[in-house]
Amino acid sequence: MLDITKLLEELKASPYEEQAIYTPHTGVVTFPELKPGDSVAGVSGTYKEKPGTTLAYIERERNKKSINAQESGEIVALNTELEGQFVEAGQQIATLRHYLSKDEVISIILKQTLYLFPAPERAKYYFTPDIDQKVKASGASAVTVRPGMELLIMSRMKRESPVFYEGPEGVIYAVYFQPNENVDVGEPLFGVCPPDQLSQIEDVVVRVQTEWMERQ
Amino acid sequence: MDIEKKLQLLSERLRYIQDIFGHRKNEHIELLKAKLDEFLKREPNLSHPDKVRELASLEDLFTFQENRLERDLTPMDKVRIVRHPQRICLKDILENVYDNYTEIGGQDEYSIDPSMLIARAYITRRVRGRVHHQPVMVIGQEKGHGQEFRNGGSVKPWGNAKALHYMKVAETENIPIHTYIFTPGSYPIEDYPGAAQQIARNLYEMAALKVPVIAIFSEGGSGGAEAIGMADKRLMLSHGYYSVISPEGAAAIESGIRQGQRAPVEFIENAARNLKITAEDNKRQGYIDRIVPEPPLGARPEHYDFFKLLRQEVISATDEVVLKVRGIKLFRAWALRRRKRMQTMRTDAESLFVRWSLSANAREDLLVRRYQRFAHMSRKAFLDPRSTWKRAHSSAYDLLWSVYSFFRYDMFRKHSKKVRHTVEEVGAEVQYVWDKVLSPVKKVRNMLSKPKALPPEKEQQLTQLSYWEEENGAQDGAWKYVSPKAREDRAITCPNAATHGCLDLWAPDLYGDFAGVCSYCGHHFRMEYHWYLYNVFDANSIYEFNDEIESQNPLDYEGFSQKLEQAKKKTGLKSACKTFEARIDGIQLVVAMLAADFRGGSVGAAEGEKFFRAAERARKKHFPFLAYVHGTAGIRIQEGVNGVIQMPRCTLAVRRYIDAGGLYLVLYDTNSYAGPVASFLGCSPYQFSIRSANIGFAGPGVIKETTGMDIPPDYHKAYSALSRGHIQGIWDRREVRGNLQQALLTMGGRNLYYR
Numbered sequence: 001m002l003d004i005t006k007l008l009e010e011l012k013a014s015p016y017e018e019q020a021i022y023t024p025h026t027g028v029v030t031f032p033e034l035k036p037g038d039s040v041a042g043v044s045g046t047y048k049e050k051p052g053t054t055l056a057y058i059e060r061e062r063n064k065k066s067i068n069a070q071e072s073g074e075i076v077a078l079n080t081e082l083e084g085q086f087v088e089a090g091q092q093i094a095t096l097r098h099y100l101s102k103d104e105v106i107s108i109i110l111k112q113t114l115y116l117f118p119a120p121e122r123a124k125y126y127f128t129p130d131i132d133q134k135v136k137a138s139g140a141s142a143v144t145v146r147p148g149m150e151l152l153i154m155s156r157m158k159r160e161s162p163v164f165y166e167g168p169e170g171v172i173y174a175v176y177f178q179p180n181e182n183v184d185v186g187e188p189l190f191g192v193c194p195p196d197q198l199s200q201i202e203d204v205v206v207r208v209q210t211e212w213m214e215r216q
Numbered sequence: 217m218d219i220e221k222k223l224q225l226l227s228e229r230l231r232y233i234q235d236i237f238g239h240r241k242n243e244h245i246e247l248l249k250a251k252l253d254e255f256l257k258r259e260p261n262l263s264h265p266d267k268v269r270e271l272a273s274l275e276d277l278f279t280f281q282e283n284r285l286e287r288d289l290t291p292m293d294k295v296r297i298v299r300h301p302q303r304i305c306l307k308d309i310l311e312n313v314y315d316n317y318t319e320i321g322g323q324d325e326y327s328i329d330p331s332m333l334i335a336r337a338y339i340t341r342r343v344r345g346r347v348h349h350q351p352v353m354v355i356g357q358e359k360g361h362g363q364e365f366r367n368g369g370s371v372k373p374w375g376n377a378k379a380l381h382y383m384k385v386a387e388t389e390n391i392p393i394h395t396y397i398f399t400p401g402s403y404p405i406e407d408y409p410g411a412a413q414q415i416a417r418n419l420y421e422m423a424a425l426k427v428p429v430i431a432i433f434s435e436g437g438s439g440g441a442e443a444i445g446m447a448d449k450r451l452m453l454s455h456g457y458y459s460v461i462s463p464e465g466a467a468a469i470e471s472g473i474r475q476g477q478r479a480p481v482e483f484i485e486n487a488a489r490n491l492k493i494t495a496e497d498n499k500r501q502g503y504i505d506r507i508v509p510e511p512p513l514g515a516r517p518e519h520y521d522f523f524k525l526l527r528q529e530v531i532s533a534t535d536e537v538v539l540k541v542r543g544i545k546l547f548r549a550w551a552l553r554r555r556k557r558m559q560t561m562r563t564d565a566e567s568l569f570v571r572w573s574l575s576a577n578a579r580e581d582l583l584v585r586r587y588q589r590f591a592h593m594s595r596k597a598f599l600d601p602r603s604t605w606k607r608a609h610s611s612a613y614d615l616l617w618s619v620y621s622f623f624r625y626d627m628f629r630k631h632s633k634k635v636r637h638t639v640e641e642v643g644a645e646v647q648y649v650w651d652k653v654l655s656p657v658k659k660v661r662n663m664l665s666k667p668k669a670l671p672p673e674k675e676q677q678l679t680q681l682s683y684w685e686e687e688n689g690a691q692d693g694a695w696k697y698v699s700p701k702a703r704e705d706r707a708i709t710c711p712n713a714a715t716h717g718c719l720d721l722w723a724p725d726l727y728g729d730f731a732g733v734c735s736y737c738g739h740h741f742r743m744e745y746h747w748y749l750y751n752v753f754d755a756n757s758i759y760e761f762n763d764e765i766e767s768q769n770p771l772d773y774e775g776f777s778q779k780l781e782q783a784k785k786k787t788g789l790k791s792a793c794k795t796f797e798a799r800i801d802g803i804q805l806v807v808a809m810l811a812a813d814f815r816g817g818s819v820g821a822a823e824g825e826k827f828f829r830a831a832e833r834a835r836k837k838h839f840p841f842l843a844y845v846h847g848t849a850g851i852r853i854q855e856g857v858n859g860v861i862q863m864p865r866c867t868l869a870v871r872r873y874i875d876a877g878g879l880y881l882v883l884y885d886t887n888s889y890a891g892p893v894a895s896f897l898g899c900s901p902y903q904f905s906i907r908s909a910n911i912g913f914a915g916p917g918v919i920k921e922t923t924g925m926d927i928p929p930d931y932h933k934a935y936s937a938l939s940r941g942h943i944q945g946i947w948d949r950r951e952v953r954g955n956l957q958q959a960l961l962t963m964g965g966r967n968l969y970y971r
Contacts, residue, residue, distance in 0.1 A: 045926065046926035047926070047929055060707060062705070062707065063706055063708060
């Protein structure tokens with residue numbers, strides 16, 4: 001069993017994730033006026049349609065393209081010695097520090113503590129009608145799953161087949177799939193929590209919600 | 217009335233005046249405020265008779281000052297008047313102008329769209345002791361007095377659909393329609409039936425609505441106003457405005473501010489003045505027929521005299537329209553004319569009786585008059601530098617074509633068609649009998665002989681719906697026109713690269729060989745309109761006409777003349793519209809092209825006139841008519857109502873052409889938005905788009921600003937327009953020539969363009 005408290009302490013000790021920015025292809029790199037310590041914005045907008053802060057430009061065959069930050073955060077390092085130089089693809093040009101938000105922390109903890117049931121195929125998934133009714137009425141956490149239970153319907157190319165649950169017994173704590181959207185093979189469909197750990201996880205979630213200080 | 221009530225009314229009057237004059241300081245308002253405050257201070261100590269006396273004099277002072285302030289009103293003040301919650305609204309008019317009414321299609325928030333109000337109303341006239349009840353259909357935007365659910369009179373597409381439905385009902389019942397325009401503009405959403413599409417549909421139907429339509433303008437904001445504004449008589453309230461865009465919108469565009477910011481106040485005041493939006497301006501330009509005078513500082517619900525006057529005006533306007541197309545009208549028409557001269561119509565319009573239902577002939581006459589009326593509008597708003605000799609020559613040419621067309625198609629064609637049909641029918645009968653008689657002989661012959669194989673080309677022709685000849689399609693990259701962008705030695709990234717993984721493309725390949733189409737995902741990069749001129753139409757088949765017509769600055773909008781000059785110099789065009797005759801594989805057609813390079817392809821008086829004339833030419837010559845929209849940003853705001861009026865005007869021309877049997881095709885390229893899409897382009901039954909084009913009513917920024925909604929990035933993409941039913945198909949640029957030819961042959965049929 002995982003020590004959730006320890007995990008949370010670890011996350012608190014380094015409440016960020018470092019992201020290296022690489023050049024997508026060859027070209028001459030130039031940097032706008034940014035320096036380490038500056039904060040940058042990630043993609044934004046309801047549809048993620050607004051690009052983030054420009055971190056660098058790369059020009060190849062008179063085609064200048066900008067390299068933008070995907071997540072908000074702070075610049076840790078900027079390889080300004082590459083300014084005006086021709087670089088190969090995959091060259092690291094910057095390092096960003098992205099401070100974790102409450103939701104991200106919760107999802108990290110959940111993904112480590114829950115049993116994640118993987119998608120057996122790339123397909124669309126639905127709960128079986130009786131489970132679906134239960135989920136709609138009182139949420140996914142009302143469903144207790146047991147090994148061998150017929151839980152999901154996998155739908156692909158008009159072929160629908162049942163999916164049987166394999167794994168430890170417990171309640172569904174998090175659902176990661178959307179009806180009508182394809183899930184890639186191996187991606188988690190839902191996370192199962194053993195009944196005895198349920199109160200502990202709920203505790204941690206509440207603690208994160210109240211205690212976690214968001215930096216941005 | 218007790219003192220308290222009177223005082224309350226006075227302070228309301230003062231607040232209204234302050235609202236109207238906005239931020240401006242005015243000594244008359246200061247005086248009123250000081251006097252009222254002083255009275256309020258002294259009031260507790262005064263005796264009752266003193267109170268009454270002083271209050272009466274205070275009321276007189278208010279009336280006097282209001283009359284004075286009336287003279288200081290600027291166009292922007294009038295905009296504030298019509299937007300004020302105390303402004304009269306359609307419900308007030310229904311209560312006070314009509315004798316009886318029933319709301320149709322729901323009441324208040326319980327209706328499909330509360331901002332569009334429909335009522336079946338009655339006007340009762342007593343003439344020589346007899347009572348005549350005359351039904352009318354009243355249609356209009358309802359703002360209400362500060363009612364949030366009415367959306368400030370911004371009608372959603374389904375509200376306009378409701379209006380159209382009841383216009384058709386009025387047509388069936390043969391009763392006149394009174395439309396009241398109280399809208400700052402339409403609600404810009406593309407959800408089915410779509411803002412632009414529905415306005416286009418309304419205009420198209422109104423172009424042939426066989427009942428008198430009287431429109432009364434209070435607040436006429438662009439497309440929203442046009443949806444119910446195409447009328448035989450257009451009245452306007454003296455404190456109303458009728459404009460292409462709100463002064464704020466124009467100021468925002470002119471001052472070039474970013475989304476979400478507000479334009480400076482001076483810019484807005486300036487724009488209101490420059491746009492010439494008031495009733496007097498519109499009357500001078502000929503876009504409205506009469507001004508209905510309002511009390512000083514605008515009509516409010518308590519001005520009962522105003523409603524009485526409005527009643528007289530709508531009655532006499534309807535009388536005038538009906539009498540114009542009536543058989544027996546001699547003395548009454550004369551009486552109306554006389555009244556108009558003597559300015560007495562406002563008092564006794566009801567004493568004259570005119571039945572408002574029309575006979576079949578009168579209905580046809582009404583349509584002809586409506587067409588002519590709009591055809592003559594805005595003809596002074598563009599430059600036509602042709603010499604008298606050239607003009608005479610062109611009129612004679614038009615006349616000759618009309619005469620030829622009459623004999624060739626209306627007379628000869630009609631009879632020859634009849635003869636041909638009879639011959640066909642008789643031939644088919646004879647064929648049947650002959651086949652029956654010969655069937656035993658055929659059977660024997662078939663048994664003896666072997667079936668003959670067809671030559672391969674013949675078989676291909678007979679068995680395949682369409683087969684691509686070598687010169688169709690990609691032409692192996694050998695285009696007749698090569699974009700200047702292909703001469704640059706550089707790479708270009710496809711905007712879909714992130715999602716589709718497209719590799720960078722080398723400009724000479726992309727623009728030279730691939731016709732601007734990404735070879736990985738099929739994204740269409742913007743291409744100059746010249747590409748189509750050379751690669752779609754037959755070589756040397758383009759003959760341009762009306763090329764002398766030139767855009768100008770009819771409102772003397774500040775700084776616009778220089779911008780026009782720049783555009784003319786840069787593009788070598790005289791306006792955003794180019795009209796020409798051309799051939800596609802030998803099929804002759806008339807084309808009107810809106811070029812995005814010239815002021816965003818916006819439509820003003822010159823563009824509208826050229827489009828109008830092109831539709832007329834296509835009708836006279838009996839050619840199919842193609843509108844190739846290389847891109848349009850909408851109506852040219854700097855031309856004010858001269859631009860907006862092109863919406864109904866060109867729709868009328870298109871409707872007449874289609875009704876005469878013409879085939880009207882629209883092809884969108886790049887970005888097409890607003891007015892033109894919501895009228896003469898959007899009304900076509902056959903609209904196609906080049907891939908990767910954007911089509912819609914209002915751009916994402918405008919939607920965000922007016923509705924507060926974030927719209928998805930692909931909201932205006934051609935594929936979304938297709939799934940909403942706005943357009944009928946999406947074409948690849950490299951196949952446009954073949955597709956157009958196919959469309960002409962299948963939609964036009966064997967005789968092309970003529971049913």
